[in-house]
Amino acid sequence: MTIxxxxxxxxxxxxxxxxxxxxxxxxxxxxxxxxxxxxxxxFGSKLCDSMEELIDDLxxxxxxxxxxxxxxxxxxxxxxxxxxxxxxxLLESGQALPVHVFLSGCNPPHxxxxxxxxxxxxxxxxxxxxxxxxxxxxxxxxxxxxxRVFLPxxxxxxxxxxxxxxxGRSVKLPVDCTVMLGTDDPLMPAENGREWExxxxxxxxxxxxxxxxxxxxxxxxxxxxxxxxALAVHK
Numbered sequence: 353m354t355i356x357x358x359x360x361x362x363x364x365x366x367x368x369x370x371x372x373x374x375x376x377x378x379x380x381x382x383x384x385x386x387x388x389x390x391x392x393x394x395f396g397s398k399l400c401d402s403m404e405e406l407i408d409d410l411x412x413x414x415x416x417x418x419x420x421x422x423x424x425x426x427x428x429x430x431x432x433x434x435x436x437x438x439x440x441x442l443l444e445s446g447q448a449l450p451v452h453v454f455l456s457g458c459n460p461p462h463x464x465x466x467x468x469x470x471x472x473x474x475x476x477x478x479x480x481x482x483x484x485x486x487x488x489x490x491x492x493x494x495x496x497x498x499x500r501v502f503l504p505x506x507x508x509x510x511x512x513x514x515x516x517x518x519x520g521r522s523v524k525l526p527v528d529c530t531v532m533l534g535t536d537d538p539l540m541p542a543e544n545g546r547e548w549e550x551x552x553x554x555x556x557x558x559x560x561x562x563x564x565x566x567x568x569x570x571x572x573x574x575x576x577x578x579x580x581x582a583l584a585v586h587k
Contacts, residue, residue: 353380353422353586354379354380354381354382354421355380355381355382355421355422355423355424355451355583355586356382356384356417356418356421356422356423356424357373357377357381357382357383357384357423357424357425357426357579357583358384358385358386358414358417358423358424358425358426358450359373359383359384359385359386359425359426359427359431360386360410360425360426360427360428360431360432360434360435360438361385361386361387361388361427361428361430361431362427362428362429362430362431362457362568363429363430363506363509363510363513364482364502364505364506364509365391366387366388366391366392367385367386367387367392367393368385368392369385369568369569370383370385370426371383371385373576376572376576377576377579377580378580381579381580381583384417386410386413386414387413388400388406388409388509389409390504390505390508391505399504399505399508400508400512401508401511401512402512402515402516403433403434403437403512403513403515403516403518406434406512407434407437407438407441410434410438411438411441411442411445414438415447418448420448422451422586423448423450423451424450424451424452424453424454424579424582424583425438425439425450425452425453425454426453426454426456426579427454427455427456427458428456428457428458428568429456429457429458429565430458430509430512430513431456431458432454432455432456432457432458433458433461433513433516433518435453435454435455436453436455436458436460436461436518436525436551437518439453439525439527440523440525443523443525443526449525449526449527450527451527451528451583451586452527452528452529452530452582452583452586453525453527453528453529453530454529454530454532454578454579454582455529455530455531455532455548456531456532456533456568456575457532457533457534457537457540457565457566457567457568458540459539459540459544459547460544460547460548460550460551461516461518461551462547462550463544463547469514470482470510470514471507471508471510471511471514475503478503478507478510479503482506482510523551524551524552524553525551525552525553525554526553526554527552527554528554528555528556528582529548529552529554529555529556529557530556530557530558530559530578530579530582531545531548531556531557531558531559532558532559532560532561532567532575532578533545533558533559533560533561534560534561534562534563534564534565534566534567534571535560535561535562535563536562536563536564537563537564537565537567538564538565539565540565542560545558545560546558557582559574559578561574561575
C-alpha cells in the first residue's frame with residue numbers, strides 16, 4: 353500500500369528542500385512536497401499574511417491529491433505548526449485525517465520562542481537576527497539580487513508565526529504523532545516535546561536528535577529512519 357507523505361517547508365524555504373527524500377524513502381512512501389504561495393513553482397503568487405490564510409491554501413492543494421489514499425504530514429518549524437493546524441482544520445471539517453503527523457522542530461501552540469516581532473524590524477536588523485538562527489548565511493545576505501527575492505518571503509513567513517494565535521487550542525487530535533526536536537536547538541528545547549501531549553490523543557513518539565534547529569539537514573538519515581519506522585505499520 354502506498355502512503356502519500358505531504359511535506360511542508362520551514363520559513364523562507366520552498367518545497368525543493370524535500371525533493372531528495374523521494375530517493376531516500378522506500379517506494380511505498382510517495383513524497384509530495386507542498387509549496388507555499390510566492391516561491392518555487394508558485395513564485396509570483398500572493399504571499400500569505402496569516403496562519404489561517406496559509407491553511408486555507410494547504411487545504412485546497414492537499415484536497416485535490418488525496419483521492420481516498422492513506423497519507424501522512426511532515427512539517428518542520430513553521431511547517432510543523434502548519435501541519436498541526438492543517439490536521440485540526442481537516443478534523444473540524446470532517447475530512448479524512450492523516451495516519452501520522454510528524455511535528456519537527458516546532459513548539460506546541462502555547463509555547464513561543466520569544467515575543468519579538470522580528471518581521472517589523474528594518475531589513476538589515478531582521479537579517480542579522482535570522483543569521484543568528486542558523487538558517488541563513490552572511491554569504492546569502494551579501495547577494496543583493498537573491499535577497500531582493502528572498503527577504504519578502506521570509507519576512508512574510510515570520511509574520512505568520514509571530515501573529516499566530518493558536519495558544520487557545522483545546523483540541524485533541526486523534527492521530528499518531530512523532531515529535532522531532534534538536535538537542536541543541538535554542539528556540540525549541542528538547543524538553544518541550546512532551547508539551548505536545550496536550551494536543552494529541554493518539555500515540556506519540558518523541559525523537560531528540562543531535563543538532564540545532566536545522567537538524568532536518570544535519571541529521572537527515574535519522575529523520576528518514578524515523579519516518580520509515582513510523583509508517584512501517586501502514587505497509
